[in-house]
Amino acid sequence: MKISIAQQNYHIGNFEENTRKIIAAIEAAKAEGSELIIFSEMSVCGYPARDFVEFSDFIDKCYQAVDQIREHADTIGVLIGSPSHNKIQKGKDLFNAAFFLYEKEVKAEIHKTLLPTYDVFDEYRYFEPAYEWKIVPFKGKKLAITICEDIWNLGDNPLYRICPMDQLMDQQPDVMLNISASPFDYTHDEDRKSVIKANVQKYKIPMFYCNSVGSQTEIIFDGASLVFDKDANLCGALPMFKEAMATWELNDDGSINAPVLEPASRVPDKELNPATLEPALNIAQVYDALIMGIRDYFSKMGFSKAILGSSGGIDSAVTLAIACDALGKENVRAILMPSPYSTDHSVNDAVQLSKNLGNPYDIIRIDEVYQSFLQTLQPVFNDLPFSLAEENIQSRSRGNLLMAIANKFGYILLNTSNKSELATGYGTLYGDMAGGLGVLGDCYKLQVYALAQYINRQREIIPANIITKAPSAELRPNQKDSDSLPDYTVLDQILYQYIEKRKGPAEIKTMGYDRALVDRTLKMVNNNEYKRNQFCPIIRVSPKAFGVGRRVPIVGKYLN
Incomplete structure (x- = not known):
């Protein structure tokens, strides 16, 4: 089966342009003989749409775009992301959904299970978690379709009580398809590879991973979509920070007709988590x-x-x-x-x-x-x-x-x-x-x-x-x-421990930093929250940036 990945740069709420891009990629995939094309999370409306999804007209436009795209999903399967109405269950009005289109019909609607509420994410504010997990049959293959966070609940300390892929494995899927809007930070390229590798090694089936690309105010999506064969070898990668589309052939045995870019032995086994600030990292x-x-x-x-x-x-x-x-x-x-x-x-x-x-x-x-x-x-x-x-x-x-x-x-x-x-x-x-x-x-x-x-x-x-x-x-x-601030070689390391690593003063002091300097530094950070609260949007490149992903009180006594 030939499968295409289209990583595209969407404009939140610009339905006409987003739909045009998606349709153009579908037609290009058809010309390549592709049988299936996948797009990123919330591709129809752009991500994160935040409170826009609370407007009924916004959701109506999402459905109109899905209908328009559906007309082009005639001889090819199309997987797109969009909000969808919660029609049958109690809870919030919307799901974060993936629509599987084929023969000009909506063949399946898959709902995101794991709704992150940390850092820049606030999905549980808007969406209801999935109630059921079903594979999607397509041209003799069983597709296990998940959305972004749904593949990140592995390891010794999972964030959620459920793992969607565990629910799907009883139905014996042949391939995992994940549509994502996973933001960039300077550790995330390695993180992403390690997580996908862990999924493939656990379930022993290949994965096609499509990530969004482009900047949405302060949040950067870097693309870097990936293809792994059943043995966890990296066989396909789209570029970072660029729109791109490519097609791979999936064999019945779970291998990929493509050269191995990185054998499983060279793909990272764990997420990159630097203990100290490494200024030139990536x-x-x-x-x-x-x-x-x-x-x-x-x-x-x-x-x-x-x-x-x-x-x-x-x-x-x-x-x-x-x-x-x-x-x-x-x-x-x-x-x-x-x-x-x-x-x-x-x-x-x-x-x-x-x-x-x-x-x-x-x-x-x-x-x-x-x-x-x-x-x-x-x-x-x-x-x-x-x-x-x-x-x-x-x-x-x-x-x-x-x-x-x-x-x-x-x-x-x-x-x-x-x-x-x-x-x-x-x-x-x-x-x-x-x-x-x-x-x-x-x-x-x-x-x-x-x-x-x-x-x-x-x-x-x-x-x-x-x-x-x-x-x-x-x-x-x-x-x-230096008249007002400690030397940056020391200051930046203390700040990194407090902001990125979320270590308190006692923990930082045990790392060998001067106790008075730690107290002075953290007091400056906390006392100046009122300034940052009035600051303009900041382009996010770290795992913890000032702005929407860091929420601390302006008036607070903690650590002062």
Whole structure:
């Protein structure tokens, strides 16, 4: 049996475009002689649709799209994902469903069993778990169809009380088909392979796995769809971060007519779970994910041009380089805004960076704006000494200028704050925390340096001085980040243990970190939740990003 996988980039709620893509892939698969084609989870409407599924009109449009696609499922089996009505059981109104189409009919409707509610997922808010599990007969084969999380409940510590594939095995299926919308993080490529390998080894039948690709605001789907034969050899893989379609021939004995890409012995046996932060881990994947995050955010929102503040520092430099790659250098405008405390080399470094990249840039000094604020506030400030207030006026002046230019010319402001700064509150609300999209907000400072090295892997794009000089906000004379923050080589590791690994202060202290430093660091994280709560969407590249996947109280005493 020839089976095609189509990993596609969907636009949530754009039924016309999503349906067009699906139909085009069906026709292409027919031309290749394929007998079955599978698409990703919620392919009809895009994932995650979140509260959109609470609108009856939205669900009606899903069904209309299924009907339109069904007309093209004449000589070929088609497996698509969509919400479906819960018509026969008590519980929530909807299922997360897979529709199996053939001969222009809905031959089967499969419901997702395991509904994740952790991290970025909130599926049990909307959907009812499956009540029954049945294989789908098709052209002499018995298909075991599951949806994303349904294959992840293996191992010594399963998250759920039931395993859907265990229910299906009594019906002696020939092949597993899994349709997924599994988000990217820099550990997930290995995780995914290990989970699929574990399923194949347990059930001893091949698996065809289709994952979505594309960015949905902050969540990146990397594709990387996979095909494993019955012996757990990897025989097929679609590329990461690209739309693609390919066809494989499944033999009756569970083998695949394709070269083995990775024998079972080389496929990971367990999920990648680094004990400490490894800044350069899968850094090329992180870079590609950030490119996709920017590109899709702009294209799906109808934007074309970006603006950002270019300070001559590492964060703005990396953001600018990535944005130029994602949108084209001519579509990214850098604004240099030196203040009385900016050094000449920072301005020169920022100018050289834009010359290297070839993007347009402007230099707007904020000295007069800054002095105007001080004069206006003098009757209120009186003769109080210089403090954080005067520092932040500079940052907010820059934010105002950037937003003014963005409004005038239709740009979207890219934020350049990194995860270390956001974690500790080392940023100014309505100043350098302004923006429509956070590019580096899920990358620790050490990862930003690793990205800079990756960007410079073939030639010097980011000037060496930007990478080697001590980081500074340059809001007061001779200021360095180290005046306010611990060294990033230590800080980032503590933050990683607290945020990604969810370790408390007592556990982190047993790892050898200074007790007072741990307390100080975690207090900064907790006390600055109110800032992050007002921040723009952040492109998610880690297993635990700030935003929808991390929910902690703004006002709380824990760990303070």
